[in-house]
Amino acid sequence: MDWLSRQFSTRVIVLMPIAIAINIVLGATVQQALKLPIYLDSIGTILVGVVAGPFAGLLTGVLSNLIWGYLLPAPIGSTTIGPFAIVAGVIGLLAGVWGRLGLFRSRRGESSSIPGAVVAVILVGALAVYTYARAYASPTDFQNNTGFDPATIDQSRIFFLLILVVFVALIAVALFLRRDVGAVYAIGAGLVTGIVAAIVSAPIAAVVFGGVTGSGTDLLVAAFRAGGDSLVSATLKQGLLSDPMDKMITSFVVFFIIGNLSQRFIARFPNGERLVSTSSM
Amino acid sequence: MTADRPTGSPPSPPDFVLQAPSGAYLSLNPATKLLVAAVEVEAAFLVGTWTGPVLVLLLVLASAAIAGVLPRLAVIVAVTVPIVASIMLINGFLYPGAVDVIVRIGPLAPSVSGFQFGLQITLRLLAASLALAVAYLATRTDDLLSDLERRGFGRRATYVIGSAIETVPRTVDRAAEIVDAQRSRGLDTEGRWWRRARGIVPLAAPVVFGALTEVEERTMALEARAFSTPGPRTVLRVLPDSTPQRLGRYVLLLALVAMIVGRITGPLAVLP
Numbered sequence: 001m002d003w004l005s006r007q008f009s010t011r012v013i014v015l016m017p018i019a020i021a022i023n024i025v026l027g028a029t030v031q032q033a034l035k036l037p038i039y040l041d042s043i044g045t046i047l048v049g050v051v052a053g054p055f056a057g058l059l060t061g062v063l064s065n066l067i068w069g070y071l072l073p074a075p076i077g078s079t080t081i082g083p084f085a086i087v088a089g090v091i092g093l094l095a096g097v098w099g100r101l102g103l104f105r106s107r108r109g110e111s112s113s114i115p116g117a118v119v120a121v122i123l124v125g126a127l128a129v130y131t132y133a134r135a136y137a138s139p140t141d142f143q144n145n146t147g148f149d150p151a152t153i154d155q156s157r158i159f160f161l162l163i164l165v166v167f168v169a170l171i172a173v174a175l176f177l178r179r180d181v182g183a184v185y186a187i188g189a190g191l192v193t194g195i196v197a198a199i200v201s202a203p204i205a206a207v208v209f210g211g212v213t214g215s216g217t218d219l220l221v222a223a224f225r226a227g228g229d230s231l232v233s234a235t236l237k238q239g240l241l242s243d244p245m246d247k248m249i250t251s252f253v254v255f256f257i258i259g260n261l262s263q264r265f266i267a268r269f270p271n272g273e274r275l276v277s278t279s280s281m
Numbered sequence: 282m283t284a285d286r287p288t289g290s291p292p293s294p295p296d297f298v299l300q301a302p303s304g305a306y307l308s309l310n311p312a313t314k315l316l317v318a319a320v321e322v323e324a325a326f327l328v329g330t331w332t333g334p335v336l337v338l339l340l341v342l343a344s345a346a347i348a349g350v351l352p353r354l355a356v357i358v359a360v361t362v363p364i365v366a367s368i369m370l371i372n373g374f375l376y377p378g379a380v381d382v383i384v385r386i387g388p389l390a391p392s393v394s395g396f397q398f399g400l401q402i403t404l405r406l407l408a409a410s411l412a413l414a415v416a417y418l419a420t421r422t423d424d425l426l427s428d429l430e431r432r433g434f435g436r437r438a439t440y441v442i443g444s445a446i447e448t449v450p451r452t453v454d455r456a457a458e459i460v461d462a463q464r465s466r467g468l469d470t471e472g473r474w475w476r477r478a479r480g481i482v483p484l485a486a487p488v489v490f491g492a493l494t495e496v497e498e499r500t501m502a503l504e505a506r507a508f509s510t511p512g513p514r515t516v517l518r519v520l521p522d523s524t525p526q527r528l529g530r531y532v533l534l535l536a537l538v539a540m541i542v543g544r545i546t547g548p549l550a551v552l553p
Contacts, residue, residue: 008437010500010503010504010508010509011496011500013437013440013441013503013508014444014496014499014500014503015493015496016441016445017440017441017442017444017445017448018448018492018493018495018496020441020445020448020449021445021448021449021451021452021492022452022488022489022492024449025449025452025453025456025488026485043489059441063441063442063445064445067442067445067446067449070410070413070414070417071417071422071446080364082410257489257490257493260490261490261493265493265494265496265497
């Protein structure tokens, strides 16, 4: 039991509610106000998983969704979030595993950053093009794939591009100014997390809501179903549109946050020794 | 001030401590309400296809009426309208493999079995979410948390849940303060959307980093108040509980298990 209680030091206990609040506030803003085809509601979950461990991450994810879904009143609270608590838990659990493997460690100056940069550019470029092409090809596609009002497509498109620009700029800063290949590992971890999240959430969306979540992506699911897909594979296709891009951005943002907090602060968390760069001293 | 403090047997809590709630449903112990809600949610999904959701809905509405939270429950029902409409329309018009299609309009094929399926999912969803909503509306969060802590649920878990619930509105307020602060430095937050979009990073970064730097101070504040010290604590305000309720909770726990067994072995699955 010692390994378990070490994940829940007072510091982690204090971090968890703050992480939950970051999840909910950012998620509600991105999904409800900016109308993007990504979620950005697991920055806190992945942060806790990485700095504290798999079980702390799991608990943060599950509690985020339960509190968001059932304990908060209507403008922020949303009844469709609750059943996806298991998905959020899996995301936190995986983040804990990545943290243990040291994938979020800053790797400043460890080796040449060129192969890493190439991998990152190919990975990010391919997924960005895929998500952009699917979600924004035309106002009808935008409505079908995200369920938002076609009139908001320009606004949503700009916000999405802006997020991408910020994302790419941060990667460039990490790779070229800081020569930190760690960013590539974090993005790769995010990609795997996103694919797993899409696979786990599809049957939940299918069983609990009959594939329908009342906001966003319903029409896409309907379109796939009309095309003859089973309920689960229709919802899976929707998830694979949003989740990998979302988790790549989220993982990188967490990597960037960890890199920008003081090393003294990070090192005090249970997983701190695996996150602090060893060579930059 | 100190002279007229009552002496002798247990002093009643001071006035600023809220009195225990009264009323048939409200005065139930929070743990009982939580278990009742859990049984209701499980029943909505496991008992038959129609029996469970309908029975649970009736039960939930009755307990809401007794607790006097019906008006607030109506607000929650209103919030679910878009998803209910969505479920009914998508399933009603696009139910795969339906043989009883009413009329065919291009790709749309409204069918009786589609609408039945949609209605059934809707009832389930409403029954389950309203069961939780009534328990939530009729229980103060602090009451539930302090009661759970008294039952050995763990100070850490109760802190996380309680603190998260109060941190969300605080973070929203903080974000508003940061918007004001950045605006006073010349950030355009009311122009065209592409001008506002440039403000995302200067707004989001202080929210996240500000919240994270709080961790250090809060950790020390909690440790200074013996947060991680082992051993029991005394409570200022004891919540009502009774032997029938205690027995009732064991029955509810049994029901939780029995329903799973009943569903797997068949008797609950054959109900309409």
